[in-house]
Amino acid sequence: MIPARAGTFGLSAPGVLLALFGFASLLAPFMTLAANRIVEGKGLTAWQLAGPEVIYPGLLSIIIGLILGLFSSWPRVRLAGAVLGLAGLFWLLSQSAPQLLQGAGEYARVSPGLGFWCLLAVLILLMADALTQLSPRPMTRLGLLLTIVTVLFILLGSGALSDLSIMKEYASRQGAFYNAALRHLGLAFGSLAAATVIGIPLGILCYHHAGLRRIALPILSFLQTIPSLAMFGIMIPLLGWIASTVPAAKAIGIAGVGFAPAFLALLLYSLLPVVANMVSGLQSAPESVRDAARGMGMTLMQRLFRVELPLGLPVILAGLRIALVQNIGLAVIAGLIGGGGFGTFVFQGLNQTATDLILLGALPTVALALTAAIVMDVLVEVTQPSQSAQHTQGMPRKPS
């Protein structure tokens, strides 16, 4: 539901706000040039970056993009403006980096500065605002996401950005990066899979037995409350003890540090959203429908599989979405206990005060979380019964 946009002369109020913020961001340093990867860089505004043949097209498309975002009655134009602005942004970034590096020394590094990040945020928000106005169908959204991901991969693969400091950090640890990515995905999806295998039967049991529900759900909520660093830490002696007392556990790779404690901690955190949404999903079948099913002589199992599960599917999937997004974020902490994943780079970067190494860990995590959220939202919407029944999203996300 989109409320009618107020505003004089067909101007979009959020568009005006974003444009003002965008123009202000143009005054902030667009890029920074540093003597090496550790020291703080010198900020350069957009017009100090390179020659006019680079700056004018870039700045012009950003400015035109922001202006196109102003017209509230033409969401498609606003969307095009956001795309144009983003193109200008990446043009400036890719074209000026090699020019800045020329003659700046062997270890010199260029990175995007505050201005770039603010403009990126402004243009992405403009895009999101225009898309909200257009309210595309789920499949269109999925297509858009796929396009964006493809463009991003082409951009990164083309080498147009390889002069940037973060890409140099990547180039010097490509192998480690892919291992970290695999490990991160393994932790996030693996623990989700395990939580689903445990959580779905547990959810069904909780749905049928109010007594179990009253015990299990509060325990899971309290588990969810424990700060992640504490949870990961407590897993270490626990699993270390199991490994030292049960030889079979050690044989399959369970140890106090590394993958196992991280996996178990993530599994415990994802149980609450899976189980709680399983219960509320099953409960979401209207009483009249359940009565009809009973009247038709359906058995308990038939009712579960033919009525309650299909009707509760959107809520159940919403639970999986929360667990997945939360797992992707929390898997970063695994980097602190030798569990691998993108967190390794984040904490290495924090130790070395190497900003771009931090970003090399943090940006893929954020991108992964956003992608997972969008894909799961589409799934939730596709499974929604056509009568546009409004379900609550269920349990909140887990903190950090």
Add this chain to the structure above:
Amino acid sequence: MKKNAIKWSTIVRVLLVVLLISLVVMPTWFSWAFQPFAPEKGPIIYERASLLSLSLSHLGLVALASIVATLVAVSLAILVTRPLGTAFLPLSRTITNMGQTFPPVAVLALAVPALGFGTGPTLVALFLYGLLPIFENAITGFSTLPPATMEAARGLGLSRWQRLIRVEIPLALPVILTGVRLSVVIALGTATIGSTVAAKTLGEVIIAGLLTNNTAYVLQGGLIVGLFAVLIYDALVQLEGLLLARYSISND
């Protein structure tokens, strides 16, 4: 049966509070318990900083960030649910949805390049991230007010301001408080990780344990932080229940 259950939970609560206080104030009492986890001849109890001062600084950080976040988030939610601000409602929904997808750890890590190390970036990250759940819940609270009650308030001749203070805020309060609780729990966890960027919090004990392979430290820090989180969460749930009960009685 019901009465019995209440009694039990009270006993458990009191015991946990006593355990927590003694863990923080008299850590040496527990040497025997942590001994098996410490490395041979290594230190058992964390002594580089007093656990009490770390706890106070941790809780202070969380309290400050949460109070400011609550004030700002509720004010913003009031703004976008007024007729003048409705144009911003879809955008603010988008921001909260996207923002909450950002992992708190990533927010913290990204605050460092912008703000440097120390307590400052942690505070900013806690504040920014804490805004989102409160804002989201406050918007839900203010936009799902019962129409009949609002109509009655208008019929009574209450001004906009009076309606906001006397009707809308009290009605939305339980939902807002749920957001505050979520936000506080997130802040407690994120503050723990804040010690990786040199903020003075209880996470320091856990990190020190991880770096020196001293599981006794890890357990000590983990237990204290975990107990704080669980007890604060529980207290806020009780508070919500209390307010809700009080409100519905006065409403009858």
